[in-house]
Amino acid sequence: MSAALPQDGGRGTQAGRAAWSADAPLIEHRSLASEIWRRFRQDRFAVAGLVVIVLLVAVAVLAPWIAPHDPTKQYDEGLTAQGMPVGPSSQFWLGTDTLGRDLFSRLLYGARVSLVVGVFANGFALLLGVIFGLVAGYFRGWVETLLMRATDVMMAFPIYLLAVALVAVLKPSIWILILVIGIVYWTPMTRVIHGEVLSIREKEFVDAARLTGCSDARILVRHILPHLVAVILVYTSLGLATTILFEATLSYIGLGVQPPTPSWGQMISEGQPYYLSAPHLVLYPGLAIMITVLAFNLVGDGLRDAFDPQQRRR
Amino acid sequence: MSAPAPAGTRPAAGPGDEPLVQVEDLRVHFPITSGIVFQRRVGAVRAVDGVTFAIRRGETLGLVGESGCGKSTTGRAILQLVRPTGGRVLYEGHDLGALRGGALRRRRRRMQMIFQDPYASLNSRMTVGDIIAEPLLVHRLGTKEERRRRVRELLETVGINPNTVNRYPHEFSGGQRQRIGIARALAVEPNFIVCDEPISALDVSIRAQIINLLQQLQREFGLTYLFIAHDLSVVRHISDRVAVMYLGRVVELAANELLYGEPLHPYTQALLSAVPVPDPEAEERRRPIVLHGDVPSPVDPPPGCHFHPRCPAAEPGLCDVADPPLREARPGHLVACHLVTADAYPRLQAGDDDTVVVAGKEAT
Numbered sequence: 001m002s003a004a005l006p007q008d009g010g011r012g013t014q015a016g017r018a019a020w021s022a023d024a025p026l027i028e029h030r031s032l033a034s035e036i037w038r039r040f041r042q043d044r045f046a047v048a049g050l051v052v053i054v055l056l057v058a059v060a061v062l063a064p065w066i067a068p069h070d071p072t073k074q075y076d077e078g079l080t081a082q083g084m085p086v087g088p089s090s091q092f093w094l095g096t097d098t099l100g101r102d103l104f105s106r107l108l109y110g111a112r113v114s115l116v117v118g119v120f121a122n123g124f125a126l127l128l129g130v131i132f133g134l135v136a137g138y139f140r141g142w143v144e145t146l147l148m149r150a151t152d153v154m155m156a157f158p159i160y161l162l163a164v165a166l167v168a169v170l171k172p173s174i175w176i177l178i179l180v181i182g183i184v185y186w187t188p189m190t191r192v193i194h195g196e197v198l199s200i201r202e203k204e205f206v207d208a209a210r211l212t213g214c215s216d217a218r219i220l221v222r223h224i225l226p227h228l229v230a231v232i233l234v235y236t237s238l239g240l241a242t243t244i245l246f247e248a249t250l251s252y253i254g255l256g257v258q259p260p261t262p263s264w265g266q267m268i269s270e271g272q273p274y275y276l277s278a279p280h281l282v283l284y285p286g287l288a289i290m291i292t293v294l295a296f297n298l299v300g301d302g303l304r305d306a307f308d309p310q311q312r313r314r
Numbered sequence: 315m316s317a318p319a320p321a322g323t324r325p326a327a328g329p330g331d332e333p334l335v336q337v338e339d340l341r342v343h344f345p346i347t348s349g350i351v352f353q354r355r356v357g358a359v360r361a362v363d364g365v366t367f368a369i370r371r372g373e374t375l376g377l378v379g380e381s382g383c384g385k386s387t388t389g390r391a392i393l394q395l396v397r398p399t400g401g402r403v404l405y406e407g408h409d410l411g412a413l414r415g416g417a418l419r420r421r422r423r424r425m426q427m428i429f430q431d432p433y434a435s436l437n438s439r440m441t442v443g444d445i446i447a448e449p450l451l452v453h454r455l456g457t458k459e460e461r462r463r464r465v466r467e468l469l470e471t472v473g474i475n476p477n478t479v480n481r482y483p484h485e486f487s488g489g490q491r492q493r494i495g496i497a498r499a500l501a502v503e504p505n506f507i508v509c510d511e512p513i514s515a516l517d518v519s520i521r522a523q524i525i526n527l528l529q530q531l532q533r534e535f536g537l538t539y540l541f542i543a544h545d546l547s548v549v550r551h552i553s554d555r556v557a558v559m560y561l562g563r564v565v566e567l568a569a570n571e572l573l574y575g576e577p578l579h580p581y582t583q584a585l586l587s588a589v590p591v592p593d594p595e596a597e598e599r600r601r602p603i604v605l606h607g608d609v610p611s612p613v614d615p616p617p618g619c620h621f622h623p624r625c626p627a628a629e630p631g632l633c634d635v636a637d638p639p640l641r642e643a644r645p646g647h648l649v650a651c652h653l654v655t656a657d658a659y660p661r662l663q664a665g666d667d668d669t670v671v672v673a674g675k676e677a678t
Binding site: 035203204205207208209210211212213214215218222223226227307308309310 | 390393395416419420422423425426427429430431434435436437438439440441448449452453480482484495498501502
């Protein structure tokens, strides 16, 4: 920081005025976004995570152009004489799967499903959770009773059974999958946010905001929401891993992404019976999931610190 | 943007003037409920139980009492931060209790508050500049450039370097944060400020500075204060009139000199006798009046005078039956005690071994 803070000396208003020249240059009032970005950049791990995410998105978008093979084509040379998948070679960089399809190409295409499901399902759960949690915690009264008891009821359902039932009734597709995962995962988010809001709304700065004339909406967005950032980011980066795996589970029992469209979860479940003879079938999609989750976690951590002014210098 | 009033004006509070704030039979009862879905009301904490007073333009009304007597709740209820259960609050003649939403926000613009805890009262996620600019922003005052200048001006007014607008509250000391809170309160040009124990959380060395700042601002902008505190000597220093609260009620209200000079209510006498004297020799001779027992629970206050179970002068059959009204027992000296008459009042004196002798009671 540039100028040293003035000592809290015994000057009153008149003396106070004399301490700074009236026409000293105005310090530029930095915007919140630029301030957060400035702090985010200082965190090398978070930037690395962001780079990985950008790469993943690029791969998902550009899969048709960068994939060396058609991910659904079954190659005769992709299987050994005994019908086993082949290992890495110059033709199949990461080997093939049990049907002789190119694993690397399937991995690239699989990024599309996993990312879309992970991000959108989480975003949907986050949206519902934050809105319900904020409204219930801030306005209290019957709104709170209604929302929180509804959350309890939702949580009482076995989530897999609920998801299976919903997908079975509706036609399985990636968007139905996102909807289902979102509906299943908004409840813990709502509870966590609700609890946080209950404690923050009693702080004096909320009273101060009310007195200065802020509307309820402004208090919620400007004064309460920023204090929830840490909780939301931690919860979301954890939720992302769960969602990607949840998609895998549903795809495994045939209720998720329909074959032959590849998804990482589906690839793991298909390769699972052969994990001794052909470990690469589960290894690479597993690594892909791990790297994705790690990248989101790093970015989440970085954002949390960037949003917290007290963490700025490390 | 100009100052709300020319510097140096402090309207004399004559008896004919309309009070700025009138509090009439204010009650705040917090319900105690049981049950989860269908909540039943099983009782209430009577935090404020029938408080009446008026605050004149330009004066400082001190509000004192021990912890839990309802003085902070009274301040919050006046500003409608806590909605009163009963009674009225008139600000410039308008009933605030009848206002909702935007109407309340606009009316309340000229009423602000300075909070006790300078750490909890500033949003730690906002820069100092944003904190002080927010009131201007939400009331749509000025352009962006004007607001920026005004923030700078306000920071200078409270004695903070205006080049700190991009800093966060945690980078400041307690006293500086309290100054920032004061700047925020001043931003919308209020004429009435509730100071809710503004110095209790501060270092002793900083207190005098904040008190001086508050007094300077009062002179400069013609502010009216409700000064809530439990530090009796500070209240004596800053107030024009003082109200003493006990268990949700005002027991005595008088001009500074009257109240500190000749306290009429037994509780006030006990309270004042507890104040240490700076002179060591006088302090040596000081004999505090020690009251026995604890403050009763505001859930179930005693019948009659709330103070009678602890009052050495209480008369059975009178004090434990009838509520003493707050009345003008001497000119300009309001007291809520049955035993105060036109020419006599129960005078408490500390006896030996923490006993209390009541003098002057015979005269009644």
